Amino acid sequence: MKKIFTHFIMMTLVLLFTASGSFAGDGISASSYKAGDVVEVTGKIAPGQDLYLAIAQAKMFAPKDTNGAFEIKRLKKDAKKRGFTFDTSIPPLYYMITNVPEKFGKVGKKKFGGPSVLMKKGQGIYSTTMFYLKKKFNDVDAVARKMMGPIKSEEQWNFLRYANESSYGINTIVKESNRTGKVTIFSKTVIGDDSSGNYWDKGTSVKLDKATGEFTVSFKSFRHTPPDTKFDVYVNNAKIGDYNVTKNGFWLSKAYRYMNPIWIVLGAVLVGTYFSMIGAAGGMLMAAFQVLVVNTMGPVGINAANVLKPSNIALTLFSPLGSFYQFAVVEKRVAWPVGLSFGAGIFVGSIWLGKYVSAIL
Template sequence: MKKKVFLFRAILLGCLLIATLPGSALAAAKISAPEYKAGDTVTIEGSIAPGQDLYIAVAQQDMFAPQDTDGVHEIKRFKKDAKKANFNLDTKIPPLYYLITTNPEAFGKEGKKKFGGPSVLLGKGNGIYSTTMFYLKKKFADVDSDVKPMLGPIASEDQWNFLRYANTSAFGINTIVKEGNKVGKVVIFSRTVITDYDTSNNYWDKGTSINLDKKTGKFIASLKTYRHTAPDTKFDVYINGAKSGDYTVSANGFWLARAYRYMHPIWIIIGAILVGTYFSMIGAAGGMLMAAFQVLIVQTAGPVGINAANVLKPSNMALTLFSPLGSFYRYAVVERRVAWPVGLSFGVGIFIGSIWLGKYVSAYLPMKAYKEWLAILVVIMGIQTLRELRPKAMEKRKNIKAMMKKFNDAVAKAKSEGTSVEMGRIEPVKTGLTDYRFKFWGEEFKINPLLFGILGLGIGVVSRSFGIGGGFLLVPAMTTLGALPMYVAVPISLIGTSFSSVGAFIGYLMIGYLPDMWLMISIIIGGFVGGMLGSRAQKLFSEKTLKIVLAITLFFLFFRFFKIEIWI
């Protein structure tokens, strides 16, 4: 009898102990497959203790700590941000980490998020657009002790702080996580704590479903894997705190290893051809448009630990170098409309500014902070470009007006004869360091090469800082300050951007930033072909049309610099 009583008490005590343990004690789960392609849906089925909430932590096995990066700029930034965000340089977290739960409020809450627009006017934290996002709790101590074990590999305060930083700050997302939840085309934050989409209807929960029967503890949960997860990335799965299995995400397309994206090079070549054609016709915004293509279409991200911009920028240089090279044969050899003294003066100034001066200026001045001021300059240039087309303004520039008439007459004659237009050529009249004169279509123009060489220094600094060629400043400067026609300004601008591209690219290589090879090769091919096409197509458009297109381009850049995203 005593033995039976003892056995009964032992069983009762065991039941009480189990009841007081976290849900992990009774958790069991099955992952639907050991391997998935990037973008596939992972399904997890199992059971937990009845009456409890579900917490599934999905964590990338390879962890990342700030000390793991070898990027020069990233090292400096992490040292600075670690103090502010309260994490250490040896703090490790999984770059891709998801907590699928029926109780997201245990880890944070939804809140409003403002974004977009000029921060110089609106102030930090404000914006012209508004949405919502999920904010993780600021302090790890604010997370209940009962649910802390459910976080899987996130077990300390510094890990929690680093997780918040990596998934909510723009630098963290672009350097560590590489995945972002978007509103329109703008990344707001990166998903971490997620729940059933049909229940929440939150944009960050898309692709997530949870079906939990609390009475029995049985559940089925699914998660859509990130479309650009690197090939052979392994994930651990924790069910209510207990490790329950793992799976691998394999490749799903052509992997650009350093761009950290899946995309076939043929699409990049096509995009580069379009941008290169436009660039070689207008002489401006090639780098900006290629950057927009990389951000919006390719979504160049860079490997974990390297900020996306430090892969995107050197890749961009391929377009702003090889598109001009593709156009030079026609502009310089066939049509002979390159004002070499001005172009070389520009080029030398830009080269020095990008490879030497830009290094020191960008080290002491946060050039990105001046991007919005640059937007103001750009829009002023755009307005001035349109003002130059007014009849009153054209009367003051009689040489351009006369040149435009001769060009229009040549176009009319070519159409009537069924032939192509013969462009005017540069005929040097006087060559000097501060006084260069030439004739184009029989009209004389005058420009100061030294002045534009000095201007090139400043444009070179901008080129190095933003990873662009600088043509968006070169062409308006030549048409407004130098009073040159577009047919002359564009070839000069392309010379300048070639020099700036070489200088900036060497600058990136010197500090260890490399482009993605497949991405760069694709841009080189497309850019060169685009340069050939654009140089042939330019003479199909009048001076007035080219200036209108230039003005539209400048206004587009104004909106981009001011973060006014018209598609939202």
């Protein structure tokens, strides 16, 4: 009787172990990586199962966490439209690496480019592809829906879609983007093996032997992951550990990017010199420099457009200080009525209208 009872307990444990998407094996290859390094996870799941490897930033973000005045208003408005709340929290950086990405969404066409004033939403003169997450949480495969680590509710799924598929969500929350040329298309969440040929799967390897359940996954971490960012790792919804991403270069806390500061200083000096000599297009040049060269994104919770503005405002402060004496006192060729009117417009734009217009455009 005792032997029968023992065998019964063992069989029950085996069945539970198998049904829950069990994991066993080597785990994460290191406890710490530099930003941009390749992360590798190996192990074994139950034979016949699909692999769902969720890698999620440990520190969650909810709209209530931002202190940006405009961001608070915009996120409150978008939350009502997109089906999440002001308290809904998600990992800003979240990846689902799997051999069955089709269970979470599908690849579709994405149009972009062209004058925004003439093009409606979803229109453009160029076309590429992107991975669209399923519109509803319940549309996700029933098994896959339970394998997403910290993403467990309809509101979180809606917020995840918003953060990774809308330009405002990417520029305010995620700060990572997949691009065609210099144009942001979306931010990847569901990733498959790079044999798919999809540009968002590049650098990712998913090897799964379904007969034995053994797997090896490797992917390149985000090059601009903030220093000391912790990630939790889940295999088929079982947390197997975590790792830390450390600094890899000079970190720009406002730009939220790694870059050699020498290039930034030289670029800013050149833009300032041009603006002082010509007196035109300085703000546009500085914005272009930050967007195309530095790729300024700003801290999580602050929209990138509202980080660009302070640098551009500095042009209108330091350039006049440098040239005022020469033009006004020595050469006496300052048109005061025009100059003062121009100054009044600067105050209106910077204090009142500027933050709204720059965020929208």
